[in-house]
Amino acid sequence: RRGAAVDPEAFGSVRVPVPADREALAHFEPLVAAARGTVAVAVVGEVPDRPERWTPPTGDRPEPELGLATLDRLPDRRRSRWSFSAIVDHGSVGRFDPQDASLADRGAGDEQEPADPDREAGGPGFTPPPAGPDATAAEVGVPSSPLADLPAGTAFGTMVHAVLEEVDFHSDRLAEELEEAVERQLRWRSVDLTPVIPAGTSDGQGRALLIAGLRAAIETPLGGVCGGVRLADIGPGDRLTEVSFDLRLADHGPPLSVRGIGAVVLDHLGADDPLTGWAAGLAEGAIEATVAGHLTGSIDLVMRVPGGSVGPRFVVADYKTNALHPRGAPVGPADYGADRLVAAMEEHDYPLQALLYSVALHRYLRWRVPGYRPDVHLGGIAYLFLRGMTGQGGVAGGPAGVFEWAVPPDLVVALSDLLDGRGTEGRVA
Secondary structure: OEOOEOOHHHHOOOOOOOOOHHHHHHHHHHHHHHOOOOOOOOOOOOOOOOOOOOOOOEOOEOOOOOOOOOOOOOOOOOEEEEOHHHHHOHHHHHHOOOOOOOOOOOOOOOOOOOOOHHHOOOOOOOOOOOOHHHOOHHHOOOOOOHHHHOOOOHHHHHHHHHHHHHOOOOOOOHHHHHHHHHHHHHHHOOOOOOOOOOOOOOHHHHHHHHHHHHHHHHOOEOOHHHOOOEHHHOOHHHEEEEEEEEEEEOOOOOOEEHHHHHHHHHHHOOOOOOOHHHHHHHHOOOOOOEEEEEEEEEEEEEEEEOOHHHOOEEEEEEEEOOOOOOOOOOOOOOOOOHHHHHHHHHHOOHHHHHHHHHHHHHHHHHHHOOOOOHHHHEEEEEEEEHHHOOOOOOHHHOOOOEEEEOOOHHHHHHHHHHHOOOOOOOOOO
């Protein structure tokens, strides 16, 4: 550090001078002063003074008078640890596992359990697809992922995330690695993989479908935001998995509202952006929460993809195992098409998650990439709905099961400033 601020040159250096022990306390004094009482420096390892042992009062040592302490101010309960899941589900944050440092933002913690049973095949609200001569041409020959008929829910999604975290997409023995990773996970997790299709199937058949479906997803061409590459084209040196982060919120100003975040997003989106309607709803108070303190999270995947003459770009990717088709029914041509993916993103407020992750990536790259420029290096986001990724190009030439969003870099910068308490809320906040 240079005073209280991070020294960018020293931060990126291979070697830096370390102050002598006798100078360490003085070295940190500017940081302690700038922290306004939230940080302290102490010497570890010194033997403390022996505390005085308590003895009962005696005649010459009267018992001290005890009193009830009072709190002269109300604590600001808005200052807390937040995650995307906690913000969206702020009314019931008690559901989060206290041992989960990401506050349900790692793996499939933000995904929903299976949809309304009425949409299951055979349920009262289920409408079967046309069959026989009345079936439309668009519904004939629709490619389907082997994952389509596997169970849904958080346990299944968490296992899929864990498998994708450890597998080398670029491996020459991808199928074998997937099989080995699935077997390792099933030793630790009790997950029923029996497919949701007519009777006579087995958990073993589900394992085979899972391996084949994940391989199809890895080999599916992605869209323009990702430069048209597949996950299979991303080598270990071009990916970071489960990137956990902690950011301080409203460090330089009052707590901020999610409504204000929506207003900033709306300010930076054009009328033709597919998520402008969602941003308008957020700005109008779709999520009534005020946040401050810390923001934590875990990004499934950061990919470095080709960026042409300007050099590589970095894309935030998130895996989703949500079933967007009626369970037990064949996948239709629109179930994982562009309109359905937009609706799924809006339904679960995933654009907010994507923006928070983009801010975390922006700050990471700002510290780590020499000559970093948001307009050059930020590549956008890709949400991978794995059940729709079939290994082919997808419906109407688009990426199958892939929602891509070229997030405006100036929006990411503005939102980063807002979260830090340095920016201003948008026009309708």
